[in-house]
Amino acid sequence: MPEQVENSEVKSPTYDISKFRLKRILQNNSVRKSIALLGTFPDLSETDDAIVVFEKTAYQESDVSTSKELPAKPSYFSAELKVDTEFINNIYGSFQVVPSPDLCGVKSTVIYPATDKHVEKYSICQKYLIRETPDLYESTTLPYINLSQFSLEWVYNILEHKKETERIVFEDNDPETGFILLPDLKWDGRNVENLYLLGIVHKHNIKSLRDLNGNHLPLLRNMRQSAKDAISKRYGLNPHQLRMYFHYQPSFYHLHVHINPIRNDAPGIWCEKSHMLDTVISNLELLPDFYQRATLPFVLYEGNKLLDLYEEKITVRSVAAPISDSKELEKVPAVESSIEGFSDDDPGERECKRLKLATPEPKEAEVPAQACA
Numbered sequence: 126m127p128e129q130v131e132n133s134e135v136k137s138p139t140y141d142i143s144k145f146r147l148k149r150i151l152q153n154n155s156v157r158k159s160i161a162l163l164g165t166f167p168d169l170s171e172t173d174d175a176i177v178v179f180e181k182t183a184y185q186e187s188d189v190s191t192s193k194e195l196p197a198k199p200s201y202f203s204a205e206l207k208v209d210t211e212f213i214n215n216i217y218g219s220f221q222v223v224p225s226p227d228l229c230g231v232k233s234t235v236i237y238p239a240t241d242k243h244v245e246k247y248s249i250c251q252k253y254l255i256r257e258t259p260d261l262y263e264s265t266t267l268p269y270i271n272l273s274q275f276s277l278e279w280v281y282n283i284l285e286h287k288k289e290t291e292r293i294v295f296e297d298n299d300p301e302t303g304f305i306l307l308p309d310l311k312w313d314g315r316n317v318e319n320l321y322l323l324g325i326v327h328k329h330n331i332k333s334l335r336d337l338n339g340n341h342l343p344l345l346r347n348m349r350q351s352a353k354d355a356i357s358k359r360y361g362l363n364p365h366q367l368r369m370y371f372h373y374q375p376s377f378y379h380l381h382v383h384i385n386p387i388r389n390d391a392p393g394i395w396c397e398k399s400h401m402l403d404t405v406i407s408n409l410e411l412l413p414d415f416y417q418r419a420t421l422p423f424v425l426y427e428g429n430k431l432l433d434l435y436e437e438k439i440t441v442r443s444v445a446a447p448i449s450d451s452k453e454l455e456k457v458p459a460v461e462s463s464i465e466g467f468s469d470d471d472p473g474e475r476e477c478k479r480l481k482l483a484t485p486e487p488k489e490a491e492v493p494a495q496a497c498a
């Protein structure tokens with residue numbers, strides 16, 4: 126196990142990112158400009174796995190300021206800019222430029238020690254859409270999440286003010302309708318353009334959307350209003366420009382809402398994963414037990430044991446070959462290309478993985494595989 130340090134709050138492992146040793150690349154996402162790596166910190170342990178994710182940070186408008194009046198913030202347009210000219214052809218120029226080191230920050234996330242489930246989540250894989258009826262939830266999903274879910278310790282650390290306390294943007298500590306609003310792990314906190322906050326409810330035992338009913342309306346309405354007020358006060362953002370939503374399935378089964386600006390394509394906003402808070406409130410106003418009665422779609426990815434459990438009940442991975450291509454229907458492996466990227470999240474765009482298809486033509490095909498989570 127990793128070395129632990131004592132601080133005023135809770136023990137956390139210490140590691141030096143520069144001493145990371147790479148075992149393999151789990152995912153390289155050229156659109157998000159992020160890379161997820163599996164390896165170790167040999168100084169701490171040869172056997173405990175670590176995941177390191179690097180993501181190039183988005184531009185801030187001040188990065189390109191040319192104003193002399195602005196307070197001294199680093200800008201691309203300064204004497205520090207190193208310029209290497211590739212070519213200038215007529216009216217077109219192409220250059221490689223290296224700005225001041227202050228503008229070259231890379232957001233890094235480390236998970237250490239990482240479990241197999243984390244490795245699964247950050248790896249590239251095939252995805253399948255499941256239509257989860259209330260019966261399938263009770264018989265298959267619920268027993269699985271009760272047995273094998275990610276630890277919620279980081280959530281309780283936040284709710285109990287043991288970690289990330291200084292990052293809290295707003296708190297309402299009512300045990301029934303209260304919540305904590307703070308930056309998501311994925312947000313670098315620099316750039317309001319790609320602001321990403323989480324609202325984590327104080328009330329325990331609401332695992333996900335599935336558990337919500339009409340009694341939770343005061344909680345949901347309070348989160349919607351108070352979070353919008355707090356965000357416009359702190360960040361000056363128009364409440365009508367915010368997207369508030371739940372993931373289904375979430376990675377962490379303690380209710381939390383994701384909040385980001387609608388003009389920013391945050392990871393994990395895709396329709397197969399996200400449920401707008403406004404829609405959830407409206408559904409519960411119409412039908413207080415909506416989420417106990419609804420069939421809810423969600424995505425499962427190759428390598429997740431829940432997929433194997435579903436495969437025992439319903440056909441997920443197999444698909445019938447087109448009738449025109451075969452005399453009789455035969456079962457061939459399914460090919461699916463859903464769009465999603467990192468965790469919880471993510472437009473994992475077009476990373477390719479070769480899979481063999483049992484279809485007659487073509488015998489082999491390149492299938493776009495997507496990042497998990």
Ligand code: G7M
Nearest residue numbers: 279308309310311372374375376377469470
């Ligand atoms: O998919 P799900 O709805 O469960 O998303 C959970 C969210 O929690 C993701 O957007 C993560 O980036 C975020 N998150 C995960 N961890 C472990 C932390 C953490 O330790 N602190 C904060 N602030 N956010 C986290």
